[in-house]
Amino acid sequence: MKGISIKDIAKQAGVSPTTVSFVLNGKAKEKRISDQVSKKIMKLAAKLKYKPNQLARGLRTGKTKTIGLIVEDIANNFFANVAKIVEEEADKFGYKVLYGSTEDNLIKARGLLEVLEYRQVDGYIITPTPNLDKEIEMLKHARKPMVLMDRYLPQIPTNYVMVNNFQGAYDAAEYLLKLGYGKIALVTTTSEQIQMKERLNGFTAAMKAHRATFPRKFLKKIPFAATKDEAVSQIKTFIETNPDLDAIFFSTNYLGVYGIECFKDLGIKIGDDIAMVSFDDHDLFRLHTPGITCVAQPIHDIARNLIQVLMAELNQNSHQINQVVLPATLIKRESCKKRKNAAV
Amino acid sequence: MKGISIKDIAKQAGVSPTTVSFVLNGKAKEKRISDQVSKKIMKLAAKLKYKPNQLARGLRTGKTKTIGLIVEDIANNFFANVAKIVEEEADKFGYKVLYGSTEDNLIKARGLLEVLEYRQVDGYIITPTPNLDKEIEMLKHARKPMVLMDRYLPQIPTNYVMVNNFQGAYDAAEYLLKLGYGKIALVTTTSEQIQMKERLNGFTAAMKAHRATFPRKFLKKIPFAATKDEAVSQIKTFIETNPDLDAIFFSTNYLGVYGIECFKDLGIKIGDDIAMVSFDDHDLFRLHTPGITCVAQPIHDIARNLIQVLMAELNQNSHQINQVVLPATLIKRESCKKRKNAAV
DNA sequence: CTGAAAGCGCTTACAG
DNA sequence: CTGAAAGCGCTTACAG
Numbered sequence: 001m002k003g004i005s006i007k008d009i010a011k012q013a014g015v016s017p018t019t020v021s022f023v024l025n026g027k028a029k030e031k032r033i034s035d036q037v038s039k040k041i042m043k044l045a046a047k048l049k050y051k052p053n054q055l056a057r058g059l060r061t062g063k064t065k066t067i068g069l070i071v072e073d074i075a076n077n078f079f080a081n082v083a084k085i086v087e088e089e090a091d092k093f094g095y096k097v098l099y100g101s102t103e104d105n106l107i108k109a110r111g112l113l114e115v116l117e118y119r120q121v122d123g124y125i126i127t128p129t130p131n132l133d134k135e136i137e138m139l140k141h142a143r144k145p146m147v148l149m150d151r152y153l154p155q156i157p158t159n160y161v162m163v164n165n166f167q168g169a170y171d172a173a174e175y176l177l178k179l180g181y182g183k184i185a186l187v188t189t190t191s192e193q194i195q196m197k198e199r200l201n202g203f204t205a206a207m208k209a210h211r212a213t214f215p216r217k218f219l220k221k222i223p224f225a226a227t228k229d230e231a232v233s234q235i236k237t238f239i240e241t242n243p244d245l246d247a248i249f250f251s252t253n254y255l256g257v258y259g260i261e262c263f264k265d266l267g268i269k270i271g272d273d274i275a276m277v278s279f280d281d282h283d284l285f286r287l288h289t290p291g292i293t294c295v296a297q298p299i300h301d302i303a304r305n306l307i308q309v310l311m312a313e314l315n316q317n318s319h320q321i322n323q324v325v326l327p328a329t330l331i332k333r334e335s336c337k338k339r340k341n342a343a344v
Numbered sequence: 345m346k347g348i349s350i351k352d353i354a355k356q357a358g359v360s361p362t363t364v365s366f367v368l369n370g371k372a373k374e375k376r377i378s379d380q381v382s383k384k385i386m387k388l389a390a391k392l393k394y395k396p397n398q399l400a401r402g403l404r405t406g407k408t409k410t411i412g413l414i415v416e417d418i419a420n421n422f423f424a425n426v427a428k429i430v431e432e433e434a435d436k437f438g439y440k441v442l443y444g445s446t447e448d449n450l451i452k453a454r455g456l457l458e459v460l461e462y463r464q465v466d467g468y469i470i471t472p473t474p475n476l477d478k479e480i481e482m483l484k485h486a487r488k489p490m491v492l493m494d495r496y497l498p499q500i501p502t503n504y505v506m507v508n509n510f511q512g513a514y515d516a517a518e519y520l521l522k523l524g525y526g527k528i529a530l531v532t533t534t535s536e537q538i539q540m541k542e543r544l545n546g547f548t549a550a551m552k553a554h555r556a557t558f559p560r561k562f563l564k565k566i567p568f569a570a571t572k573d574e575a576v577s578q579i580k581t582f583i584e585t586n587p588d589l590d591a592i593f594f595s596t597n598y599l600g601v602y603g604i605e606c607f608k609d610l611g612i613k614i615g616d617d618i619a620m621v622s623f624d625d626h627d628l629f630r631l632h633t634p635g636i637t638c639v640a641q642p643i644h645d646i647a648r649n650l651i652q653v654l655m656a657e658l659n660q661n662s663h664q665i666n667q668v669v670l671p672a673t674l675i676k677r678e679s680c681k682k683r684k685n686a687a688v
Numbered sequence: 689c690t691g692a693a694a695g696c697g698c699t700t701a702c703a704g
Numbered sequence: 705c706t707g708a709a710a711g712c713g714c715t716t717a718c719a720g
Contacts, residue, residue, distance in 0.1 A: 005697055016707045021699060032705055051462050055408065056697030059399040059712045074431070080424040084445060087418070096442055096463060100435075101428060118395050119440060260631045284628040287604045349713055360691045365715060376689055400713035403696045 004048045067123045068116035069099040085303030145313035151195040161305040161324040168295040168328030169202030172277045180339030181247040185218040188251035253280030275336040291333030348392045411467045412460035413443040429647035489657035495539040505649040505668040512639040512672030513546030516621045524683030525591040529562040532595035543595045597624035619680040635677030
């Protein structure tokens with residue numbers, strides 16, 4: 001099953017492999033190959049369905065036209081959607097995508113980075129796990145084209161593309177307050193990562209700005225490593241021990257999904273008994289009865305910007321750092337209602 | 345940023361690249377390299393963090409240790425979940441995954457196959473689109489390791505891994521009948537693909553076996569190419585023009601999701617006003633109130649079998665054809681209730 | 689027990 | 705206007 005090589009074309013055209021290579025790489029003009037020869041080669045290549053061997057080319061040029069995409073969990077709605085568009089956008093530039101999921105686990109992330117290096121990817125799109133600093137630093141030092149997504153490492157200046165987590169959480173909290181809710185809990189993860197901190201900060205900033213109280217007991221942190229059952233049970237206990245809550249903000253889509261499950265199990269009616277908002281949109285939030293108000297990320301924009309920034313690095317050695325922060329959108333649904341004492 | 349090559353190790357160890365290659369490929373014994381030399385090389389390789397250049401190796405051996413995964417839509421729950429496990433399983437064998445989404449579009453599928461060939465993948469996992477016969481035939485003829493998933497092409501004997509679509513649909517229809525539902529509609533796609541046919545066949549076989557009537561007007565086919573809005577509007581019209589329906593079976597997860605949206609918009613209470621079952625499980629089905637009864641696919645098993653079959657092809661030239669059909673599981677939730685006239 | 693050499697399929701600096 | 709040759713980093717048949 002040998003393919004057609006440049007040599008085969010050269011032989012049939014009666015020219016050298018060099019000439020064929022020039023023509024096929026669009027350097028005919030530059031190398032002043034005659035139109036006649038040029039055309040003959042093009043025709044032959046088309047006829048023989050010549051496909052350049054990417055391995056050979058890569059070995060020679062050092063470029064594989066492949067980018068590595070490291071996400072937290074490819075089965076998660078948000079990452080799957082970003083990955084899909086990343087792949088489409090990359091394709092427009094002739095790049096293919098190798099991907100992997102870290103589960104937010106440092107060891108897995110290291111393993112993935114090693115494999116990608118091994119595979120000679122030209123550039124990286126990385127959702128960093130905690131403590132990945134050293135590895136990111138090394139990539140940066142090696143001047144590898146790289147963009148971080150969903151979060152960044154505050155200690156290391158790098159390219160990144162993110163949603164405005166602070167603003168998203170702020171808007172959600174403010175919205176709840178304006179509707180008249182006063183005892184609002186935040187359910188988030190124990191993660192110390194920047195995106196989670198920002199959501200917490202945005203939330204508390206809104207509370208402060210509106211002079212609302214946010215007692216420590218209204219903040220619940222669930223370990224990322226907790227299994228689904230553990231997380232659900234912790235959230236249930238939290239809800240049961242705080243019966244006076246009138247609203248809960250969940251800081252990620254999966255926590256929001258768990259939250260719905262908790263309310264369902266506990267027989268609590270969302271919207272009537274308690275209000276809820278979640279970060280990230282999800283089919284479930286849209287189609288749930290009642291619909292779940294959420295802070296949606298601009299998935300298309302995120303993916304497009306990721307590729308744009310990466311391509312800029314890949315093509316010119318732009319050593320300028322690109323940090324893109326995109327606005328979050330509050331999508332209002334029936335899980336939050338105007339209360340009698342509403343301000344607005 | 346040059347990496348460490350076999351030459352560097354050879355130089356430092358004072359041996360030839362050949363010897364280094366033998367040792368690093370575990371052929372020390374076979375080639376009768378002295379233990380002393382062998383150990384020295386291993387140590388050196390570890391110390392220098394030698395990583396074989398996969399391109400060079402691939403160019404020489406013709407193997408890239410990469411498999412191509414073609415799905416219908418990586419952002420779809422089912423495919424994203426399969427993809428994730430495929431990636432994990434492939435990793436265990438040292439393989440990486442290149443993926444792409446066809447949107448069930450022949451042109452896109454051709455493009456993807458071309459890129460994968462170009463990239464020299466060692467094997468293929470393919471969700472075939474309609475009319476992809478010629479391309480599959482060519483891969484088969486070229487003896488490329490290949491497994492089909494989710495569906496197969498009846499005219500071409502190939503490896504495949506699938507859920508038992510007939511049984512899944514049969515069980516769902518039978519379940520509805522036993523609960524006492526009598527006017528059951530099937531909402532499916534216009535696709536003539538085998539998995540859809542089988543679901544239709546399973547459904548009608550159950551109706552027949554139980555002597556239930558299934559008038560033509562209770563069968564609604566939605567074009568796969570329809571946008572979400574178009575599909576939702578068609579389903580709505582269908583529901584409105586058939587007010588006597590007491591249950592609907594949706595033949596894919598996305599149709600089920602649309603169905604929920606329709607019921608919601610029309611103010612129809614699932615479970616009370618009408619029963620529903622969908623093929624495929626989904627967070628939304630699990631957490632919806634009421635929960636949606638569904639026919640779940642064994643995602644882990646599917647992914648594991650895909651890799652297993654592919655690896656068998658890749659490693660020995662097993663020219664035996666593997667066709668794996670895995671059982672579907674009916675998950676009962678509150679969207680279907682026992683009716684007064686129930687048989688059981 | 690070990691090594692020199694060819695070759696995988698390209699690209700490109702150099703030469704004419 | 706075109707080509708011979710080197711080299712990317714490996715593997716492996718051949719030789720000793």
